[in-house]
Each structure stands twice: as C-alpha cells, then as structure tokens.
Amino acid sequence: MKKLTILLALFITSFTLNAQNQEAYMNAMVKGLQSMGAERNLENLQASAGQFERIASNASDQWHPQYYAALSYINASLLAEGVKAKDQLLDKAKPFVEKAKELVPNNSEVVALEGFYFMAQLAADPNTRGQSLSGLATQTFGYAMKLNPENPRAMALMAQMQYGTAQFFGSSTAGACGLAQKSIPLFNAEEKGKSFDPTWGIEVAEQLMAGCGK
C-alpha cells in the first residue's frame, strides 16, 4: 500500500510539473505576444524575438514559438536601418522559418510567413533583389492562399506585393485593392486570444485600403 502511495505521489507530482510546464509555456507565450504587441520599436521586437527564441529552444515540438520568433525578427528587420543590419536580423529569422516548416509542413500560415520573409529581404535592397525575389514572394503567397484560401495574412501580403508592382508599372491597383478588401472581414472574423494561432495583419490590409481610397 505504501508503495502505491509513493507511486501515486510520483505520478501526481510529475503530472503537476507537466501542468506547470504547460502553464509556464502559456505564460511565456503570452509574455512574448505582449511584448510583440507593445509599441512597435526595435527594442520591443528584439525582446519578443528573444523571448520566443527561449521558448522555441525549450518547447522545440511547438511551431508557434518558431513562428513568432521569425515574425519578430522579420518585423525588426523592417525597422532596422541599412541593408547589413536588416540582413543580420533576417539571418536570425531564417532558421525559425525553416524549423516551423519542418514541424507543420504545408501550413498556410507558415508558408505565408516564408513569403513575408522573402518580402522583407526584397525590401532591404529592392534595386538588386527585386528581379529575383518579387516573383518568389508572390509565388509563395500564392501557395499559402492555395493551401488556405481564407488566410487573410496571405491575402493582405499578396495584395501588398501586387500593389507595389502595380504602382511601379503604373498599372491599375484595382486587383490588389480588391484582395485587401476581401481580407478585412476575414481578419475581423478571427477570434483573438483563443489559441496561439496568428491573428495579426489587419493593419497591413487597412493601410493598403487607405492608399486605395485616394
């Protein structure tokens, strides 16, 4: 009987530890998402990137921390000054994109993230990279939309690519604007705080729409 008690106790302790680990994971993720959602500056994004990096190394079977670590670094690269600094941050993002792809192959969100990574690379040095990367980014967003035609992030980012291209070539932005418009109700329908699945991106579509109205 005594033996059983110890066994039970061990079972319960390990269970609570696990639950605690689970709780710690939740808390750590929430903390990371908070710092990512805070005022958008390099320091906050680096902090959230670091936080997700720590979570990713400890919960290596979860794709969410990989996703947000990459996203933080990509967003940080957009704020950084100079090609070299931008590239350094994107170099940090890359392994997390790769790892997320490995954990959940053909996940529309992760594919859209990869497209966003290409887009950020392009944005760092558009003159020399435009030719090779614009097609690649567009193609990747296209694939994300094929995997999930209702993915508003893939749509908004694709719309942004199309908008930029249309502006450059002086052609109609109607297609891009239509796509951004279509994404907004999908963004609004997303339930926030229910899981760690991404819900960001409405600002991308809204910003585009502001340009479209002109």
Place this chain on the structure above:
Amino acid sequence: MQCFKFIILFVLAIASNAKAQTVISGKVTDSQGQSIPFANVYIKGSFDGANSKNDGSFSFQTSETGQRTLMVSFIGFKTFEKTLELNGQPIQVDVILEEQINKIDGVTITAGAFEASDIKKVTVLKPLDIVTTASAAGDIMGAINTLPGTATVGESGRLFVRGGEGYETKVFIDGLEVRNAFGATAPNVPTRGRFSPFLFKGTIFSTGGYSAEYGQALSSALVLNSNDIAEKTQADISVMTVGGDLAYTKKWENSSISGKVQYTDLRPYQDMIKQDFDWKVAPNGKVAELVFRQKINGTGLLKVYTNMDISNLSIRQPNINNGGAKDTVSIGNDYFYLNTSYKDIIADRWSVRAGVSTTLNQEKIDFNTDVIEEDEKGVHAKLALNWEAAEKVSVNMGAEFFAKKYTNKFNIENGPNDAFDFKENIASTFVETDYFASNKFVVRTGLRLEHSSLLGQTWVNPRLAMSYKLTEKGQFSLAYGQYLQSAQNDYALVNQNLKPEKAAHYILNYQYIHNDRVFRVETYFKKYDDLVKFIDENDFNPNNYSNAGFGEAKGVDVFWRDSKTFENTDYWISYSYVDSKRDYRDFSSLATPSFVSNHNFSFVAKHFVVPLRTQFGATYNFASSRPFHNPNKSGFQNDKTPTFHDLSLNAAFLIKPNIILYMSSSNIFGRNNVFGYQYADQANAQGIYERQEIGQGAKRFIFLSLFITLTKDGQENQLDNL
C-alpha cells in the same frame, strides 16, 4: 487515512511548486568592456529570461530553484554558461562574452580576388551587374574586362590579366575546368565567352595569388559558381536582333530541370549595318543547354550542366603579302561541355565536393583551299574534402586528374597531308590550411603537387596568403604563389618535351568596404620562367622549341565603387598600371609584348530612372597605346599604336514585371580604334615594308532585345499582365 495521505502529498506537491522567485540581474559586455545589447539571457531548460538592454543591462525573475545554469548567447560570441544557486536571494552576474572566430564574416583573404556573389554578402560585384554593364553586351568576360588587372585587347575579346596572355586565364565552373571557354574565331576577330551570366549565382575573378585548389593557370582563375535548385517554374523567351532563345525551367520540391535552346545569327544584322570586316558568312550558331539539380538526403546537392554549341563563320581578310588579295577563312566549331558535381556534408565538420567535367572541341578551319582540323578532348576529375579541424583551423584538400588529347590534321593543297596528336595526363593533389589567429588575422598556407605523364616529372608549388583586418572596414592582404601551365597545344604538338610554363606572384592588397562603397588598391610583381621560345612559328623542328623564355610584370590596380552617394546610381572606376617585358616566342630580345598597354581605365555607371522604369548605363574604356614591331625602323617592338577609347551606352526598360526591353551600343562616337598593324614579310620596290591596320569589325555594335518571362503562379492575374 490513505486518502488523507494522498491529499497531503498532493498539497505538498503543489506547495513545493509554488516556489519563491529569484531576481537575476547584471550586465553583458565584450572583452573590451563594450556593452552588448539584445543578448539573450536565460535559465537553461526554462522559459525564464530576458534580452539585455541598450546599455547591456538585464534583469529578470525566475521561479526555478536550486542549481541552475545561466546561459547568455549573442551572435558572433561564444555562449556564456554559469551555474547559479537559486534560492530567492537576488543575484548579480556580470557577463563577459568572448568573441567567436567567424570563418565566414570575419577576416577573409582578398588579395587578388574579386568576388561577385549572391545577394547576401557584401561584395565588389553582383551577378546582375554583369548583365547591366554597357560595354559587356551580355558577355561575362566583357563585364570582367571593366575590373582592374585586365587589359583591353580589342582584336581578341579574351581576358588578358596583368601582363599575361589570353590563354593564361583559366575558367572553372563549380571548381571544374572548362576548356575552350571562348567561342572559336578567326585571327584578329574578337570572340565572346560561351556561357550565359544567368547560369551563375556567383563569380570569383582572381587576378593572382589564388588558392592551391586551382592549377594549370599562369595568371588568372575565373571561378564561376552555378545556381542551385531553381527558385520557380518558369518559361523565358528572348527575341534579339541577332537571334533568339527559348528556355523552360521546372521546379519540384527537391529538384529542378531547365532546358534552353538558342539560335544566333548575325547575318540579317550585318546585311543592314555596314561592317568593316568582309564577312562571307557572318557568325551563326545553335546552342542547347540542360541544367539539372537534385537535393540528396537533405544536405547533398547534385548538379549536372551540359552545353552543346555548333557555330560557323566565314570571313575574307586582306593579305598584305599578296597585294591585298583576300584570304577566305572559315571556321566550323562543334563544342560539347558536360559538368557534373556533387557536394555534401559527410560527417560532423567534414564536407565533400566531387565532380567530373568533359570538354570536346572540334574546329574545322578552311584557309582558302587548305583545311586544318583541330580536335581537343579534355577530362577533369576532382575530389576535395573540407575539414573544420578546430575552431580556428580549416583544411581544404583534394586530388585532381586532368586528361587531354589534342589532334591536328592538315590537308594542305600541294603540301603535307598529315595528322599529329599528343596526350597529356596530369595528376595533382593539394592541401591548404586556413589558420584564424583571431577575427582579425588569418593565414593560409597551401601546397600543390602536379605530375605530368607526358614529361614523367613532378612539381611542387607552394602558396601563401594572409590578411589582417585593421578596422571593421579596412584590411591588408598579402599573397604569394607559384603557378604552372602546360605548354600551349600548338607548341606541345611539335615538341612534346616542353616543360610547363611557370609564374610566381607576389601581391599586396588593401581593401576598404563601407556603406556600399568599396576601395581597393593592389600592387603586384609577377615573374615568368620557362616560357616557350622558338625561332619561327611555322617551323616544325622540335629542336627549335625550348623553355628558354622568361619575363616579368609589375603594376598597381585601383578600384573604387560607390552605390551610395548618388540616389539610384551605381558606378565604379578601375585603373590598372602594368609594366611588363618578356623574351619569349620569336622575340629577338626582352621587350613589351603587343597585347600590353601600360594604362587601362574603365568607368562604369548605372542610373535607374524610377518614373521611366529604366536603367541607363554607360561604360568608358581607355587603353594607352600598345607597342608593335615596325620593320621600317630599327630595333624591336619599336613603335606604338594610337590610344584606345570606347564609350558604350545601354538602357534596360521594364515594360511589365516580366518583360524587359534592352538596348545597347558600343563605341557611340564611332572612333576608329586600331589595335595593331600587320606588316608585309618583304619590303616593296621602295624598300618599305607595307602595312595594314588590325581594327574593329564595325564602327559600333548595336544590340536590341526583348526578354519575356512567363510564370504560372497560383495567381491568375500574373498571367493577365501579359
């Protein structure tokens, strides 16, 4: 009772989990005391941690207790680890991170080498730069010719590097030899490189002092690195004033295949635009290319590239020895090149590169009624291993095998009707060690051993290079090396005992890269020995051919590139000074050869006009006068040509995202550049040797082309754009 015990245990378990929080704070600095922001500070195996702030300070709480490891990591530094006892008492830790030796972004050896690489690295030239250089007309070699160390030799089109002849530059694709990298041509008719710049993601142009991995090149190695797996499925169509091509690329998850067919024909163009050369049949040809890529086991990459090229031309050239009557020279060239390479990581710290290349080149030369057939077959096999022996040491070693067979058949009217051939096999091994004393100082020592089957002899060539990084932006490099190259086919055919020609390079380089601006200055001394010497080129007596030739070249190369100062504008300036003298071939004394011009200058500018979606480009090339031998004067190599000037312009207009209209013209001002003179063998009745100019094929070359790319995205409107 048991039930009660269980509850107690459960409560205890919960209680023990509700532990005290420990605050850990401190500062992260490097060994010089500079604070490091954004370092990742955390407790190993937990989610607790923080990033250091701008002043390097950090502070965070952890609920962990007992002995735990504090980890601090930051890119470019070794990860810091320290065991802490966590018991609720605040802990102060000062972290000093030690710099990690970075073999990729730290100090690199730059003496002699111009690297044009993929989008990531800060380099001197990018692959796209090659295509958009005005004077290049899409030829890799043309763009390389705007870099310092090269000389304009307008009647050749080959790369003449630092007082070296065209043949002294060797071309490699993925580390494997390419024979006959330039198209076949008639005497004094310039040629072009055979390979499209779009095949390559990076280029290393070495003007001397190159690694022990590269042999059989006296002056220069042009190392072309081909693209990896294609990024997307697409079709490409080009329509040009001189022909067109069609290409299709299919990409899968782990592999890709591309095929291209190209047809070039200068006949319609030359019928329209007046030529100075008298073409019987303007150059025309067909090229087929196949590129295959396959990823193997995640880390391995197999590359296969084939090029088949059939070309013809026929030209009438005035013969000064025949009262100006014209000779007809026709060239038919069949070319095949196959390059297969594989690279992989085979173990922790070990990677392998292996490959085989094959070149088959047949040239049929009709000179009036005489026929000469040249046939060259070459195979190059290489196996190389890279070993990251230690944090500060990497080793590159390998073995190579070159086999060559050259046949020359003469069918001369009223003359000999004969065939000659020779075979040469060269086996070589190389080993090279990079020692990174710090992130500021690297030394590379190498040794190359070559054995020739033809001569039954073995040579050992040492190589040495080092770089010292003065600041983040500037560094000095030094390089030394001994180089060998087998005697040229035409001479080895006559005398098979000719030893390889030799050169020793000494190079001192300073490079400064900052903010999209590059400044390089390099000075060198090159000593030639065992150059082939003969009395008369048309003499077939082996005893009259020897290795008695020698020579030297010294000079300074300067390069400045700036894509920062002017918006949407990129320009570079190259200047080369060379002083070179030789006594080789049929020279009667030590003299400067005719291909050497003391001063070469290039200015390349590109400006993108956003509202027009057009990139405009200009290249100005200058070469000072070249020496030639004038038999009407006393002495040897006793006269000088006029100077060379060429201003080329181009424009690339992006009509749609996938349609580019490209226009270029060489020699806008139509200057009559003279490269040299041919003198009659005999003096005329007045005792004067008559001469004729060696000049340009036409005043200018105008090129128009439309490039169309078709992709099938998941997006319909991508295609609608067409």
